[in-house]
Amino acid sequence: xxxxxxxxxxxxxxxxxxxxxxxxxxxxxxxxxxxxxxxxxxxxxxxxxxxxxxxxxxxxxxxxxxxxxxxxxxxxxxxxxxxxxxxxxxxxxxxxxxxxxxxxxxxxxxxxxxxxxxxxxxxxxxxxxxxxxxxxxxxxxxxxxxxxxxxxxxxxxxxxxxxxxxxxxxxxxxxxxxxxxxxxxxxxxxxxxxxxxxxxxxxxxxxxxxxxxxxxxxxxxxxxxxxxxxxxxxxxxxxxxxxxxxxxxxxxxxxxxxxxxxxxxxxxxxxxxxxxxxxxxxxxxxxxxxxxxxx
Numbered sequence: 001x002x003x004x005x006x007x008x009x010x011x012x013x014x015x016x017x018x019x020x021x022x023x024x025x026x027x028x029x030x031x032x033x034x035x036x037x038x039x040x041x042x043x044x045x046x047x048x049x050x051x052x053x054x055x056x057x058x059x060x061x062x063x064x065x066x067x068x069x070x071x072x073x074x075x076x077x078x079x080x081x082x083x084x085x086x087x088x089x090x091x092x093x094x095x096x097x098x099x100x101x102x103x104x105x106x107x108x109x110x111x112x113x114x115x116x117x118x119x120x121x122x123x124x125x126x127x128x129x130x131x132x133x134x135x136x137x138x139x140x141x142x143x144x145x146x147x148x149x150x151x152x153x154x155x156x157x158x159x160x161x162x163x164x165x166x167x168x169x170x171x172x173x174x175x176x177x178x179x180x181x182x183x184x185x186x187x188x189x190x191x192x193x194x195x196x197x198x199x200x201x202x203x204x205x206x207x208x209x210x211x212x213x214x215x216x217x218x219x220x221x222x223x224x225x226x227x228x229x230x231x232x233x234x235x236x237x238x239x240x241x242x243x244x245x246x247x248x249x250x251x252x253x254x255x256x257x258x259x260x261x262x263x264x265x266x267x268x269x270x271x272x273x274x275x276x277x278x279x280x281x282x283x284x285x286x287x288x289x290x291x292x293x294x295x
Contacts, residue, residue, distance in 0.1 A: 002028065003025055003026070003210070004027075004028040004060070005030065006030040006062070006063045006089070007065035007066065008030065011164065011170055011199070016064070028041050029041070032045070055100060060107075061097055061106075061108070063107065067081045070264075086138060094148040097152070098148045098149050103154055105213075106209070107155070109142075113195055114131075114136060115140060115218075117132050117133050118131065118132075118267055121267065125271050157216055157218075158219065162226075180242065182242055185233060185245060187248050188248070190229045191267070192229050192267035194229055195222040195223070195270035197223050198290035199294070202221060223286070226271075232287055
């Protein structure tokens, strides 16, 4: 199988490409610079340019590119980068997919559980309504931006991903460093629900979406057993044999993270209903198991 991947150098993209190539598949990495080898394909989401000839005969495209939501303090400029990196890049790759002949069988687009917003302890599935707030609006526009591929008859899947548990990047990398230093603790009240997924399960789920022709539209990529932030931090402290005695108050998060602090403190109990119904099997369905995979 020939699979094209944007965001191939990111946390999830790197792991996905390694997994695919390990099973003998051909991976084409889309890059925004001059190509260094035949496995790379140039694209420019700002101008809408893609080297279509290099994408000939791809079976699937996985679109993971986008500015990291938690990589920087949210200024107005960075919020614009979060939005533009998604709502400009996605129609570029979706239009490229639509222009190919033959067309790829599937376009799997990264998305996020931020779609649902802050919903307390409400059980959320793919049928749940959109929430409110900046991220919710961005995710809705992000998913709609894949319409060129949908209109061309390509199966499009929006992979609404939860918090990816990994020591190699993302929010968990920073949490693990704090706990190893003995200065970790719950965030805010600790009552907010975190819907997570291990990096191994994220990769397996993306591959499941590529292969499973019955799945299209939004699919939640989360563990079937979400936890509260307090439960997550206790599990991490136990796994590292470190204390979790220094809770971070909400006002301190606001100072450090800006508007992003509202997302850290928000609660969303997102359940992977469609993955479950399709027969997906998790290697780490619980937080303890997810941490065991990386620590």
